[in-house]
Amino acid sequence: MSDAYIALADGRVLEARARAPGRTRGELVFTTAYTGYEESLTDPSYAEQILTFSYPLIGNYGVRSERFESDSVQPRAAIARELTDDVADWLAEEGVPAVDHVDTREIVTTVREEGAMACGIAAGPDATPEDAVAEMEACEPMSDHVDIGAQVSVAEPTVHEGGGDVDVAMLDCGAKGSIISSLTERGADVHVLPYDATAEDVAAVDPDVLFVSNGPGDPENFVAAQAVVDEFAGDLPMAGICLGQQVITSALGGSTEKMAFGHRGVNQPVKDLRTDKVVMTTQNHGYTVDDTGPLEVTQVNVNDDTVEGLDSEELEVITRQYHPEANPGPHDSLGFFDEVLDLATSSRRVAAD
Numbered sequence: 354m355s356d357a358y359i360a361l362a363d364g365r366v367l368e369a370r371a372r373a374p375g376r377t378r379g380e381l382v383f384t385t386a387y388t389g390y391e392e393s394l395t396d397p398s399y400a401e402q403i404l405t406f407s408y409p410l411i412g413n414y415g416v417r418s419e420r421f422e423s424d425s426v427q428p429r430a431a432i433a434r435e436l437t438d439d440v441a442d443w444l445a446e447e448g449v450p451a452v453d454h455v456d457t458r459e460i461v462t463t464v465r466e467e468g469a470m471a472c473g474i475a476a477g478p479d480a481t482p483e484d485a486v487a488e489m490e491a492c493e494p495m496s497d498h499v500d501i502g503a504q505v506s507v508a509e510p511t512v513h514e515g516g517g518d519v520d521v522a523m524l525d526c527g528a529k530g531s532i533i534s535s536l537t538e539r540g541a542d543v544h545v546l547p548y549d550a551t552a553e554d555v556a557a558v559d560p561d562v563l564f565v566s567n568g569p570g571d572p573e574n575f576v577a578a579q580a581v582v583d584e585f586a587g588d589l590p591m592a593g594i595c596l597g598q599q600v601i602t603s604a605l606g607g608s609t610e611k612m613a614f615g616h617r618g619v620n621q622p623v624k625d626l627r628t629d630k631v632v633m634t635t636q637n638h639g640y641t642v643d644d645t646g647p648l649e650v651t652q653v654n655v656n657d658d659t660v661e662g663l664d665s666e667e668l669e670v671i672t673r674q675y676h677p678e679a680n681p682g683p684h685d686s687l688g689f690f691d692e693v694l695d696l697a698t699s700s701r702r703v704a705a706d
């Protein structure tokens with residue numbers, strides 16, 4: 354007898370083993386990353402999603418809080434072929450349902466063929482297939498989570514000192530901790546502001562650059578962040594990662610669209626169109642920029658040609674769809690943070706001349 358059920362939007366109910374009990378629902382997605390489960394499970398970009406690991410064994414090197422990207426577990430639930438006790442116990446403590454002993458290849462091929470979909474999970478001694486179906490039926494599309502930023506952003510402005518003389522104003526739409534530390538390690542002071550900060554809040558920190566972070570859900574719902582970008586366009590250098598690229602592009606007149614199942618993993622090849630160099634990148638996104646507005650495409654995904662990097666010399670904008678901070682993943686693109694800080698300081702020099 355199974356003690357866990359996974360209900361998919363296409364009507365199937367899969368049997369599994371409960372590793373952390375509970376009932377929940379979310380958008381079913383998968384990551385192909387073979388390491389970095391501590392980072393992925395604490396990445397705020399996964400809020401309101403159910404994360405399936407395609408790699409079959411998750412948890413084989415334990416759970417260490419130094420690796421966490423935020424203070425809590427972010428996906429609504431986790432699914433793997435095999436979860437170790439370390440991970441299962443951690444998720445149980447955090448109240449996040451987790452299941453294993455399920456054919457994750459079937460889940461991955463379903464999502465690849467039919468797209469990211471509504472999913473319900475019921476796990477624990479009393480769980481029934483009907484409970485999982487009821488959860489799945491109550492699942493809202495990602496774009497209906499209009500205030501998802503409130504779930505993942507800081508409540509109050511917070512400063513992370515890097516000791517240098519560059520001030521970054523970061524709109525925290527669900528920032529991973531290592532995006533902040535990638536900037537402080539390079540000497541920047543990072544003023545982390547709530548996702549709904551106003552232009553006045555940003556002006557109050559007198560930044561050299563505006564940075565829009567990664568984050569969960571539909572970028573079109575981050576209307577306050579888009580308004581801030583619109584306000585400072587052309588007057589302040591700007592940079593963004595993932596949701597940040599999407600928000601900046603939309604605010605400047607471009608647009609985004611939902612992908613079928615997105616990119617989630619640590620080996621997505623990205624080509625720089627100026628150098629022809631390909632690097633491996635970490636990704637976690639379900640939306641993509643389809644109209645770049647005034648921005649120029651500088652980098653593309655080698656697998657499907659989607660936009661990976663955007664730039665505008667005139668507007669002093671530089672963005673990435675992937676995650677240069679890695680964690681998990683390859684460090685090939687860490688230089689992005691140097692480019693951001695160069696943009697901030699060179700613009701200040703021009704202003705002073």
Ligand SMILES: NC(=O)CC[C@H](N)C(=O)O
Pocket residue numbers: 398566567568569570571572594595596597637638639640641
């Ligand atoms: N990592 C992110 O910032 C994700 C951005 C956005 N929520 C998407 O899925 O496309």
